[in-house]
Amino acid sequence: MTIKLYWENAYEIAFSAKIIKIKENGIVLDKTLFYPESGNQLSDKGYLEINTFKFEIEKVFKENNEILHHISSDFQDKINIGDSVKGEIDWEYRYGLMKAHSSQHIFSAVLKNNYNIDTIRANINFEEFFLQMSQKLDYEQLKGVLHEVNTICTLKNLTIKPKIITHELAEKRAKEIRSKIPDESQVRLIEIENLDLVCCGGTHVQTTTEIGSSFIIEFKKGNKIRFYVGNKALSIEASINID
Numbered sequence: 001m002t003i004k005l006y007w008e009n010a011y012e013i014a015f016s017a018k019i020i021k022i023k024e025n026g027i028v029l030d031k032t033l034f035y036p037e038s039g040n041q042l043s044d045k046g047y048l049e050i051n052t053f054k055f056e057i058e059k060v061f062k063e064n065n066e067i068l069h070h071i072s073s074d075f076q077d078k079i080n081i082g083d084s085v086k087g088e089i090d091w092e093y094r095y096g097l098m099k100a101h102s103s104q105h106i107f108s109a110v111l112k113n114n115y116n117i118d119t120i121r122a123n124i125n126f127e128e129f130f131l132q133m134s135q136k137l138d139y140e141q142l143k144g145v146l147h148e149v150n151t152i153c154t155l156k157n158l159t160i161k162p163k164i165i166t167h168e169l170a171e172k173r174a175k176e177i178r179s180k181i182p183d184e185s186q187v188r189l190i191e192i193e194n195l196d197l198v199c200c201g202g203t204h205v206q207t208t209t210e211i212g213s214s215f216i217i218e219f220k221k222g223n224k225i226r227f228y229v230g231n232k233a234l235s236i237e238a239s240i241n242i243d
């Protein structure tokens with residue numbers, strides 16, 4: 001079982017590990033900072049240095065409950081089980097995913113708290129997220145929600161904390177938790193101070209003002225919405241301001 005270093009500290013960039021399995025399409029390590037694509041968040045990118053070789057990592061995913069670092073170049077005759085590995089994730093890319101994921105939680109929480117609207121689908125991409133709601137919102141409601149989300153992400157500096165608790169304890173707190181509780185013995189929660197508590201295995205920023213303002217780039221059928229955050233949002237805001 002791989003130790004999930006990305007859960008211990010989402011802000012670490014480099015790590016050392018050992019190879020515990022070599023498969024046809026990649027390798028499994030004893031620990032990793034690479035978040036594997038799962039739930040609704042894309043995986044990290046970066047590289048792994050093994051012996052004298054440097055392998056680009058473009059995709060990491062879960063396969064039979066293992067975290068597989070996919071390697072597309074020839075690697076099998078260059079490495080062995082037990083070899084030491086030095087890894088580094090692409091921080092700019094990861095931070096863009098963290099901002100998008102935390103921002104999505106805030107948007108979903110405001111929708112739930114103000115209108116009792118559930119998020120039925122969410123996809124987290126680099127500085128971008130998509131969300132599908134259980135009911136339609138009109139433009140005035142959407143304006144209000146966006147204003148509140150942007151206030152939280154630019155003026156109110158709320159803390160965001162991950163927490164791992166037992167399934168039993170999570171069931172006891174089910175009414176406070178804005179999601180289904182997964183059928184696992186340990187449940188990971190993401191808590192945004194005085195706003196939200198939800199089960200989530202993703203990587204998140206520590207405070208809401210790290211996110212900055214969000215920008216809506218698509219609003220379809222009243223219930224599907226796509227946002228930019230970070231530099232993608234800033235670029236659009238700057239060009240609209242000048243145009």
Ligand SMILES: [Zn+2]
Pocket residue numbers: 101105199200201202
């Ligand atoms: Zn999440």
